[in-house]
Amino acid sequence: MKVKICGLTRPEEASYLNKNNADFAGFVLFFPKSKRHVTCAQARAIFDQLAPSIRKVAVTVSPSAAELREIEETGFDFVQIHGDFPPERLSETKLPVLRAFNAGNIAEYALWRDLPQVTGFLFDAAEPGSGKTFDWSSLSAIDRNEKLFILAGGLTPENVVSAIEAVHPDMVDVSSGVEYDDGRPGKDPERVAAFLRAARSAE
Numbered sequence: 001m002k003v004k005i006c007g008l009t010r011p012e013e014a015s016y017l018n019k020n021n022a023d024f025a026g027f028v029l030f031f032p033k034s035k036r037h038v039t040c041a042q043a044r045a046i047f048d049q050l051a052p053s054i055r056k057v058a059v060t061v062s063p064s065a066a067e068l069r070e071i072e073e074t075g076f077d078f079v080q081i082h083g084d085f086p087p088e089r090l091s092e093t094k095l096p097v098l099r100a101f102n103a104g105n106i107a108e109y110a111l112w113r114d115l116p117q118v119t120g121f122l123f124d125a126a127e128p129g130s131g132k133t134f135d136w137s138s139l140s141a142i143d144r145n146e147k148l149f150i151l152a153g154g155l156t157p158e159n160v161v162s163a164i165e166a167v168h169p170d171m172v173d174v175s176s177g178v179e180y181d182d183g184r185p186g187k188d189p190e191r192v193a194a195f196l197r198a199a200r201s202a203e
Helices: 013-019 040-047 065-074 087-092 106-112 160-167 189-201
Strands: 002-005 024-029 055-061 078-082 097-101 118-123 148-151 171-174
Touching: 002 013, 002 189, 013 040, 013 189, 024 040, 024 171, 040 055, 040 065, 055 065, 065 087, 097 106, 106 118, 148 160, 160 171, 160 189
Parallel strands: 002 024, 002 171, 024 055, 055 078, 078 097, 097 118, 118 148, 148 171
Antiparallel strands: none
16 A cells, blocks of 8 residues: 655654655645645655655646646655645646645546556545545545546545555555644654554555
8 A cells, every 4th residue: 555645844753754664755846835835945845755665746726737747847746735726737747746626627528538648547535635535435436547646635544554454556546644643733753653563554
């Protein structure tokens, strides 16, 4: 089971992923309304500390062509795209794409399913980053292919095993579920470790 820890904001968080052998690290870019928003320069300072095996994902919402260029120049491995972004705009980036869907646009999946530049699909709650789950059974009708099938949305160390057993994704993605319970900003190293242990135990 591959694991992505998303919404990194501090250089020390890289060590939490390194220690627990995370597979992917996500950085929220060009979306200042998110409390996890970072600049490309801030992201670079964090992922310069990451183990080389951890793939770096730029998480975006309806990115512009200029933003996609900056993401490439920063050294990201993938771009994850939420929001409005027609398939014909894929030519604007050379990076492999993770296309995100939620309850509002999951019907568009068929338009993206077989596009060669799309490496995987992420299925999220109606409000990405809200910490809320959604009805996992709604994914049972998705016609899967060989591309990554990623489950996100309200996952925690406490529910990730149930989520994996219900959906059988290739990867799980967590952000708020590994943050401090008392409201302090940033990732909780103990919850990061617990999430990775739980997710891997479900394999």
